[in-house]
Amino acid sequence: MAETLLDHKSVQFEFAKKSFLSFIEGKDYLLPYLKPEKTPLLLMDLEGIKGRYIELKYHFPNFNVYYAVKANDHERIIRALAELGAGFEVASTEELNKVLSVGVSPNRIISSNPVKPPEFIEYAYKKGVDRFAVDSFTEVDKVSASASRAKVYVRIVVPNEGSDWPLSKKFGVDLDTALDILEYAREKRLIPYGITFHVGSQCNNFRNWFIGIKTAAELWEKAKQRGLRLQMLNIGGGIPVRYSYEALSIEDIAYYVKGLLQKFFPILPYELQMEPGRGIVGDQGIMVCRVIGKAKRGEDLWLYIDTGVFNGLAEALGGIRYAFYLDREGELKEWTIGGVSCDSMDVVARNVALPEPEVGDFLYILSAGAYTTVYAAPFNGFPTPEVVFP
């Protein structure tokens, strides 16, 4: 009986292997980079990124898609998405300059960070960006001080349960406060423009979109009763990608969101926006690194690799469970994966099923396209991953 049960180690390893093989399938141009001389290396598939954007546009035809630049701000990505007509969501002068430098018009750029440096608001408005998120009276004051006729959209709070990278309580207000903020914006002669929410990053829970859209609809109606004519609904980011477990598909989320809009917004807002980051780039990159050591500590088997939480894999600290693959046969064992630095916090994953590698073997970390290199620092003198787009 026992031997007919599926062993969880092989389930895990086969899942990672399947992800790896599907990433390279039919893409011979990626193959030369799988055994690079120098590691760590982030191998990005630009065709795949375009494919994800097109898939989003296909399933969300009524939405304008603003790519959240912070997920991966590489110029090649910005350029490729710009050519496809994408919009961009930026939070800093640096991000804004990157987007403008590839020729994107400021009317395709929004800024949804609800608390922005005053200099940024001023700079962005001068450059022609005129749509800003707010979630406090203070922010309305700041926007009105340097962007006098800007359009503001208010961020409401929604639960982040079921998101693997929840946004805590850092941003967002309840419905009544949101209403007051929109009214205050009107008093300040700004244009009360719309509503936004964020379901939490890597959101695998349909319910968060349900609460977001339902609350937004209630706020929309109340705003109307107060004579505020809103134009825009922004459903944020949060579209998940596959890590060591499956993720909701774009198609399924779109189907669900469309149903919610039909139910709660009999008259659709003039503009519908979304601002995915991870969902566009996350599963379109793999981190190629090398095994640099092995050890047995007590009962635990440790593997050490030449990258870590400080130079690319920061999200491992916050709950993202990457999938790992290496090209060997043999009995599967469970490993703890240690990062390259001397810091004891630098542990990339635990309970990872892999065949035993040798020092020097390549290890592939799947779905490493979002929130990796953008977080990376050369801590302890170890290099940040080189990024390649074959």
Ligand SMILES: *Cc1c(COP(=O)(O)O)cnc(C)c1O
């Ligand atoms: C980070 C961020 C996003 C993108 O989130 P993902 O989960 O990567 O899709 C969207 N909107 C805002 C305001 C953000 O801060």
